[in-house]
Amino acid sequence: MPFDVRISATGSGAVGDLELTVVADDGLEAGAPQLTTGSADGTQRDWTVSATGYKNGTLYLTLLVQGTVGDQHPSRTLVIPIRIGVTTAAAPTAGASSTAAASAIGSSHERVIVMQSDAR
Secondary structure (H helix, E strand, O other): OEEEEEEEEEOOOOOEEEEEEEEEOOOEEEOOOEEEEEOOOOOEEEEEEEEEEOOOEEEEEEEEEEEEEOOEOOEEEEEEEEEEOOOOOOOOOOOOOOOOOEEEEOOOOOEEEEOOOOOO
8 A cells, every 4th residue: 555754854053955865674665755845955855755565564664864064964864663554552451551652543544653752
């Protein structure tokens, strides 16, 4: 089943000319990133990547965002887990830890898992 992934990146400081490279896991096919919006200096960019999963389970999409500042090319890598054909976990039973993930229905009518974070 084909789906789109929207990626936004903002360069910190003077980092500009942002570029996105996408590598798909086995069983997942991703097209070339399509730039949808961006600032003239490339410090902020948004892309859409069309992908299709060909096997069930948790597959991974690896993103590499690279920019330019002077003669250096700082980068950041992010791995996105994508679940295909996997059923959602049952709701926690009474007495379960309060840090367990909460489940909700998102605006697209798909189940969304809300994870708590600990900002330090």
